[in-house]
Amino acid sequence: MPTTLKKLVRARMEKTGESYQQALRHVRAEDGSRREGPKTTLGPATRTLTPTRCIYCAAALTTTTRWAHVWPKSMGGRLQSREICCDNCNNAIGQLEDQLRSNLLHVNATMGAHNGDGMPIVAPLEIDGQSFHISGPLVNLQVSGASYDRGAQRLAVPLPAGFTNQVGAVGKHLMRQGRTAADLAIEPGQEPHLPPSGRRTYDLKIGASSIDKRVFAKMAIELLAFFDHSLALRPELAEIRRFIRDGVGTLQSKPDRRSRGSGIPLPLLSEMFNLIEVWSFKRALYFRVTFLKWISFTGTLTTSWEGGKFRAAYGFDARKPAQWFKKADRRDGFNLSVWFPEMRDEVSQTAAKEFEAESARLMEITEIPPRELPPTIEKLRDGVTEWLAKQPRRAKRTPRSSS
Ligand SMILES: [Zn+2]
Numbered sequence: 087m088p089t090t091l092k093k094l095v096r097a098r099m100e101k102t103g104e105s106y107q108q109a110l111r112h113v114r115a116e117d118g119s120r121r122e123g124p125k126t127t128l129g130p131a132t133r134t135l136t137p138t139r140c141i142y143c144a145a146a147l148t149t150t151t152r153w154a155h156v157w158p159k160s161m162g163g164r165l166q167s168r169e170i171c172c173d174n175c176n177n178a179i180g181q182l183e184d185q186l187r188s189n190l191l192h193v194n195a196t197m198g199a200h201n202g203d204g205m206p207i208v209a210p211l212e213i214d215g216q217s218f219h220i221s222g223p224l225v226n227l228q229v230s231g232a233s234y235d236r237g238a239q240r241l242a243v244p245l246p247a248g249f250t251n252q253v254g255a256v257g258k259h260l261m262r263q264g265r266t267a268a269d270l271a272i273e274p275g276q277e278p279h280l281p282p283s284g285r286r287t288y289d290l291k292i293g294a295s296s297i298d299k300r301v302f303a304k305m306a307i308e309l310l311a312f313f314d315h316s317l318a319l320r321p322e323l324a325e326i327r328r329f330i331r332d333g334v335g336t337l338q339s340k341p342d343r344r345s346r347g348s349g350i351p352l353p354l355l356s357e358m359f360n361l362i363e364v365w366s367f368k369r370a371l372y373f374r375v376t377f378l379k380w381i382s383f384t385g386t387l388t389t390s391w392e393g394g395k396f397r398a399a400y401g402f403d404a405r406k407p408a409q410w411f412k413k414a415d416r417r418d419g420f421n422l423s424v425w426f427p428e429m430r431d432e433v434s435q436t437a438a439k440e441f442e443a444e445s446a447r448l449m450e451i452t453e454i455p456p457r458e459l460p461p462t463i464e465k466l467r468d469g470v471t472e473w474l475a476k477q478p479r480r481a482k483r484t485p486r487s488s489s
């Protein structure tokens with residue numbers, strides 16, 4: 087097999103997660119259509135041979151350009167490409183995404199959403215000076231650091247959950263103090279004040295700031311670029327690209343539960359999905375971004391679109407981001423519904439109600455792990471002695487010699 091074909095297949099496998107055979111079939115099909123003349127398929131594989139430029143600043147992209155995620159990876163996004171934007175623009179936009187991510191952190195955490203690496207999104211919570219981590223319906227107490235009691239000349243080390251963690255936490259302190267496991271004692275600690283369970287409040291103040299809007303527009307235009315780079319570069323989108331990259335100008339965008347969107351037939355999505363759509367409707371190019379099924383914003387990228395009919399969507403299960411789909415074709419979507427101010431409340435009230443119901447449901451189906459009993463002192467001593475023996479010698483602090 088020629089090396090260029092191999093390269094194309096490998097690039098496609100990396101990009102789409104397809105098997106070798108699937109990728110080979112697609113690349114061969116696309117290769118055929120290229121030879122036959124006008125391009126009939128959509129997708130990044132058809133562009134691998136042409137040098138690409140950053141859609142924001144026109145810098146040349148290379149094979150070492152960092153992956154750009156259409157939907158922020160920290161919020162579960164996996165659709166990525168090296169042929170959208172340069173590292174500089176990627177970093178600059180990443181900072182905007184951090185703000186949106188923190189605005190949505192608590193609701194993502196309570197709904198059990200996962201990030202692009204498949205790890206649960208965890209939100210911190212402070213109550214009465216104690217730290218908790220929210221993850222799904224569980225609120226986990228975070229063990230505080232060790233404290234030294236001067237009067238009693240004792241060091242108290244709160245025990246984390248899990249025997250291995252306990253041995254490590256205690257062992258580190260003993261090592262630092264130059265003590266052995268013989269010096270250990272176990273005492274009951276203070277009972278934590280648990281936060282009230284059940285009802286949680288959801289702050290849905292997203293989408294109003296210019297920064298949030300820049301991220302919405304970024305997702306939309308990068309979805310466009312993922313499927314057809316030339317469409318994202320069209321002159322009628324110059325203003326919106328400047329808005330995203332430099333914050334110049336503005337974007338018409340609003341909470342919206344009424345518009346029908348791109349009209350792309352969606353596969354059966356989970357109860358909690360995230361979705362970004364972009365579509366043409368006559369001379370307009372619209373987008374819709376949906377967080378956790380219930381929070382939707384629509385907006386207008388341009389009203390002088392000359393790029394032809396096009397619509398695209400990328401969506402995924404917020405709790406299992408590995409379950410995602412993407413789709414694009416050359417058709418118009420639907421017009422946006424007429425906006426009226428009450429739509430803002432409609433979105434936030436519906437979302438709050440649905441999230442509360444979902445929270446209660448999660449509470450019901452989740453098994454709360456039983457409270458772990460502390461280890462016996464003998465078991466802890468044995469474990470710590472073993473741990474200390476395994477530590478590299480030079481890491482042990484030896485008393486300084488007097489010479
Ligand atoms: Zn750039």
